[in-house]
Amino acid sequence: MKIGFIGLGNMGAPMATNLAAAGHQVAGFDLVASCPRGVHPVQSAAEAAAGQDIVFTMLPDGKSLRCVADEILPAMAPRAVLVDCSTVEVDAARAVAAAAEAAGLGFLDAPVSGGVGGAVAGTLTFMVGGAQAAFAIASPLFRIMGQRVVHCGGAGNGQAAKICNNMILGVTMIATCEAFVLADRLGLDRQAMFDVVSTSSGSSWTMNAYCPAPGVGPHSPADNNYQPGFAAALMLKDLRLGQQAAQATDVDTPMGQAATALYQAFVKDEGGGGRDFSAMLPRFETRTRSG
Numbered sequence: 001m002k003i004g005f006i007g008l009g010n011m012g013a014p015m016a017t018n019l020a021a022a023g024h025q026v027a028g029f030d031l032v033a034s035c036p037r038g039v040h041p042v043q044s045a046a047e048a049a050a051g052q053d054i055v056f057t058m059l060p061d062g063k064s065l066r067c068v069a070d071e072i073l074p075a076m077a078p079r080a081v082l083v084d085c086s087t088v089e090v091d092a093a094r095a096v097a098a099a100a101e102a103a104g105l106g107f108l109d110a111p112v113s114g115g116v117g118g119a120v121a122g123t124l125t126f127m128v129g130g131a132q133a134a135f136a137i138a139s140p141l142f143r144i145m146g147q148r149v150v151h152c153g154g155a156g157n158g159q160a161a162k163i164c165n166n167m168i169l170g171v172t173m174i175a176t177c178e179a180f181v182l183a184d185r186l187g188l189d190r191q192a193m194f195d196v197v198s199t200s201s202g203s204s205w206t207m208n209a210y211c212p213a214p215g216v217g218p219h220s221p222a223d224n225n226y227q228p229g230f231a232a233a234l235m236l237k238d239l240r241l242g243q244q245a246a247q248a249t250d251v252d253t254p255m256g257q258a259a260t261a262l263y264q265a266f267v268k269d270e271g272g273g274g275r276d277f278s279a280m281l282p283r284f285e286t287r288t289r290s291g
């Protein structure tokens with residue numbers, strides 16, 4: 001297939017590389033980052049999009065998605081498909097979907113989980129919103145870049161799945177970290193805590209697969225001095241998107257709100273933005289109930 005790829009940062013570059021390595025013809029553009037090997041560099045987003053069967057974007061936020069979409073939709077070939085893999089507001093995804101439909105083009109929101117490691121290894125999970133016809137066209141390419149693809153329904157539903165998942169993830173990580181510190185202060189050995197919780201009703205992905213306590217459970221960023229992994233700043237971004245959506249739909253999400261406030265303090269006031277999001281454990285270790 002002829003593919004355009006716009007946004008060649010930490011995630012986009014390895015994703016574009018995997019498409020090119022699978023034998024597709026990929027034209028790439030980024031405002032700053034250089035084009036990875038195997039991807040043909042072009043001079044603008046419009047040039048990357050023109051004449052392609054399918055165009056991927058992997059951008060920082062909804063504002064840059066709207067801006068790139070304004071530029072590329074008029075340049076795209078009739079009936080081509082735009083696939084945005086960035087994590088953005090549900091509203092931004094739905095607005096770009098409507099603009100694409102009005103221009104006679106397909107659109108999918110297809111945010112990912114799996115991080116940079118998953119992008120490099122081609123093992124991402126794609127959660128996809130949009131029409132079945134566009135999904136059928138993009139599916140073989142999702143399977144090159146990822147190992148799991150879930151069609152979540154209409155436009156915006158991929159983003160909805162992503163922010164709901166990450167709201168659960170942020171809340172659960174905080175609960176796991178604070179419980180470890182309570183266990184410490186009660187004199188409970190961390191290995192014993194892991195052995196019980198990971199096989200009991202308190203088990204979760206954050207405990208079982210990504211344990212925030214160093215030296216306990218499978219290898220995780222905690223065993224690498226909390227180098228990300230998934231940076232706390234990115235968790236804060238996703239929690240904020242969740243709160244924005246909850247506000248827009250008037251949904252009461254007290255746990256999501258509390259998690260957002262905690263990650264905000266960690267990232268903005270405590271220099272934690274560049275640490276893995278599981279570094280909430282050493283954060284709680286240094287604190288007491290009064291502060």
Ligand code: NAD
Pocket residue numbers: 006007008009010011012029030031032033045058059060061064067068085086087088112113114115116229230234237
């Ligand atoms: P990044 O900042 O490394 O890459 C974004 C790239 O987009 C940058 O290179 C930037 O120069 C480029 N860009 C911005 N505006 C542009 C424009 N108008 N035209 C062309 N290029 C433009 O970010 P990333 O880590 O690759 O993340 C990309 C998206 O994926 C984000 O929405 C993020 O939330 C999401 N995500 C990231 C991870 C992760 O672990 N890094 C995991 C899951 C999802």
